Amino acid sequence: MSDLERYLRQLELLGLEGQEKLRKARVVIAGVGGLGSVVSMYLVAAGVGRVVLFDSGVLELNNLNRQIIYSEEDLGSHKVVAAVKKLKKINSEVEVVGYVEDVRSDRFREEARDADLIVDCLDNWESRIVVDKVSWELKKPLIHGGVSEFYGQVTTVVPGITKCLRCILNLSEEKLSSSLRKPLQVIGPTPGVVGSIEAVEAIKLITGVGELLTNKLLIIDLKRHEFAVLKLSVSEECRC
Numbered sequence: 681m682s683d684l685e686r687y688l689r690q691l692e693l694l695g696l697e698g699q700e701k702l703r704k705a706r707v708v709i710a711g712v713g714g715l716g717s718v719v720s721m722y723l724v725a726a727g728v729g730r731v732v733l734f735d736s737g738v739l740e741l742n743n744l745n746r747q748i749i750y751s752e753e754d755l756g757s758h759k760v761v762a763a764v765k766k767l768k769k770i771n772s773e774v775e776v777v778g779y780v781e782d783v784r785s786d787r788f789r790e791e792a793r794d795a796d797l798i799v800d801c802l803d804n805w806e807s808r809i810v811v812d813k814v815s816w817e818l819k820k821p822l823i824h825g826g827v828s829e830f831y832g833q834v835t836t837v838v839p840g841i842t843k844c845l846r847c848i849l850n851l852s853e854e855k856l857s858s859s860l861r862k863p864l865q866v867i868g869p870t871p872g873v874v875g876s877i878e879a880v881e882a883i884k885l886i887t888g889v890g891e892l893l894t895n896k897l898l899i900i901d902l903k904r905h906e907f908a909v910l911k912l913s914v915s916e917e918c919r920c
Contacts, residue, residue, distance in 0.1 A: 686727070694889055701887050701888075705728050706728075706730040707731050707798075707882060708732045708799070709799045711802040713735070713801065713871070714743075714872075715801035715803075715871045715875040716735065716799075717871075718878075719879045720733060721749060721766075722879035724771045724776060725770055725771055728882075729774065735758075735778075735780070737758070739759050739762060740755070746867075749762075758780045761778065761780065764777070782807065783810050792818055798820055799823045800825060808826075812846055815839060820839070821836065823836050823885070824845055825871075825875060825878040827864075827870045827871045828870075830870055831899075831900060831902070831903075832871070832873060832900040833897055835848060835912075836892045836894050842895050843912070848912055869902070870900075873902060877900075895912045898910075
């Protein structure tokens with residue numbers, strides 16, 4: 681194992697075995713915006729062995745209030761390209777790979793097949809449903825995070841243990857189409873909070889430490905500083 685000085689503050693919590701599990705882990709992150717910025721930085725800092733990023737977007741000025749991995753000098757660049765450069769500076773021990781492609785690409789499926797888990801850091805339901813299907817077809821755990829305004833939600837989907845994401849959130853075709861009608865409004869720290877929780881969930885899933893949000897939906901209201909965990913039914917039929 682590499683020099684453990686870097687991970688000294690988490691070793692007593694995860695143990696050497698847990699840290700080794702992180703080192704061997706492969707994680708695919710779908711989207712490198714507000715959520716993906718935070719998730720990718722924390723997983724790379726924690727020592728996850730291989731982190732793969734997928735995002736076809738170009739950085740715009742209105743992204744900078746929440747997508748904290750980027751700076752003004754990255755404007756006009758592909759997000760993935762800029763993010764990979766920053767992440768490699770955070771932890772040179774981690775293999776960081778980025779693709780300027782969206783989740784519909786064949787390469788996304790190939791990388792997901794070799795990964796231990798997928799983290800949903802997307803900003804639209806159409807793409808999330810694609811990732812949800814890939815998760816179930818390949819039997820890969822999926823950590824979902826979503827944000828809007830001051831609000832967020834997180835759940836962990838494990839094929840065979842939970843329902844699929846579409847059934848958990850009861851997403852109809854009407855809901856999916858309506859989510860594409862206007863740009864997302866969000867206060868910057870909201871994806872910071874939700875992305876941090878997604879990163880913790882990924883670390884727990886990899887190491888086996890702690891309790892996961894399987895068959896639970898964490899609801900976050902930062903306007904009132906209220907957090908609630910909803911228990912989800914598993915008895916009903918799932919379309920996956």
